[in-house]
Structure formats: structure tokens, C-alpha cells
Amino acid sequence: MHLPEQSSRNVPVRENMALQIRGWQIERLGWYGLLLLMALALAGLFSKGQLSHVQTGEAQDVLQVEYQRFARNGAQTPLKVSLQGTPRLHIAGELLEGFSIESIQPVPMRSASDGAGGLILDFSTQAERITVSLRLTADGIGAYRTTLRAAGQQVELNQFIYP
């Protein structure tokens, strides 16, 4: 005597079951979307994870760099540079546009502009290998390309900052 559950009633309220069923389907799809989002976040698509972490250079190279490919506006992101046999690091490109440098450890003896929006850092040291930690805060949005140079070797950094 009753209509099937899937069909719309008009009494006591006017239903639109087709739309309601579509709504439930979208809801269910959305849950998988949420799970996917979580999985991607765990994998590091939104910074800090396997997909985001980049390490370049071999142990014997002049320049070794460790950084996060993905950063988030307003959040801090580390940049680790290891120099071998040279005290001078040249940061060229868009790094300073997208990030502000919170601190550099060890503090460079001299820090100068390269005249093209980049930085030249001089570290005084007797050590064969210097490891420099830069703490950056992302304050831009979008893609930024940076080139790090030391003693003729260079490394390209491609970073993306999420809003």
C-alpha cells in the first residue's frame, strides 16, 4: 500500500527524493574526498612529508641543499645548506620575494646584496664543511624559483607556497 521508499511523497511534506538521493551520493563521494585529502596531506602534498621533502647533492659535492618543496603562507619552513670548501653562498632568484628569512645559523660574517634582489652570504670558518640553517617564513603565494650558488656549482629550488 505504501510507495517505495525511493519515490517522493507529497503529504505531509513535499519531497524531492531525486535531489535528496543525489545529495546523499555527493555526500558519500565527499567522504572519499576527505580521505583522499588526508592521504595526500600525510604523503606531504601540503608540506612536511615524503612528497615535499627534497634533498639534493651528494656527500662530496660543494653544495648540498635540503628544503621543502611545498610551504604554506604564514608558516615556517626550513632550508638547510651544506657548503664544502667554500665560505660563500649566493642566493639568487625569488626566494626573498616569497619568503622572509627569520634567522641564519651560523650568522654570516658578511651579508650583502648581489644587486639583483639576491643575497651573498660570507661565512668565516676554518672548517672544511659548513652547515647553514635558514629559517624561512613563507609570506607569498604561488610558485617561486630560486638558485643557490657556491664555488661554481648551483642548485635550483622550486617551491610552491599554498595560501
Added chain:
Amino acid sequence: MDAVLRAGAVYLALLILFKLSGRRSLAQLTTFDFVLLLIIGEATQQALLGDDFSVTNMILVIATLIALDVGASLLKRRNDWLARLLDGSPTIIVEDGVPMQWRMNKARLTMDDLMESARENGLERLDQIRYAIIERNGKISIIRRSEEK
């Protein structure tokens, strides 16, 4: 400029996320749901304000949120389809004392949820219910059978 963009993005993101959680979720607030809601508010707050805690920013953000909300309600008044999409529509789950299990499954409601609402309305048995309807806000309305003496 970014205050308006932030508020707009947060409004849209929350609209979608809460739509996905279904209408049942926050209407029948348990203590845990309430705590969850507070945490969600906490997580939202930073993204909404950024690092600008000025009164101006606060006014801009709130003005944008209210404007969007009023705008959405005006749009819903004009467009029935949009209203049903955003607010949903009432769904009957009990008809003449017979529960509609398929619909209850889809809406993630259990028999306990249904009987709880029935008891709140002073009914104790399923056959005393003429209609039970999930309203747009997630509440279950009960209409009792008239032949009850």
C-alpha cells in the same frame, strides 16, 4: 583586500565541509560534538584573521561573513533548486507507523535516534507515530496518530 578573500574562502570551505558531514551531524549535539565544534572554531580563527588582530580587520571579516550569509539566503529565496541543494529538504522516515529503513540508512539514523525523538514527544511505540520527518536542520519531527484516544 585579503580580509575579504580570507573570509570568503573560509565561508566556502566551511559550507562544503559541513555539507559533507550531513545535516544530522550538528543538530543533535552531544557533548563531544560540542567540543569538536569548539575545536573547529579554533582552527578556523587563525586562517580567518591571519596575523592581523586589528579592529579594522575584525570588522572587515565579520562584515564579509554576514554579507555572504545574507547574500546566500537571498539567492536561496529566488532559486528553489539552490535552496534544496544548500539546505536540503525534509525527508519522511516513518509513514503510518512503518519505518523506512533504506532512507534511515542513507541519512545515517538509527532506530534509537528515532525513538529518542518519539519519547521527547511523549510517544513510546512506533505504531503511535503517523509521520516522522527529518527536518532541514537535522531534527526529527514526530506527528502522532490522530486515532489515538
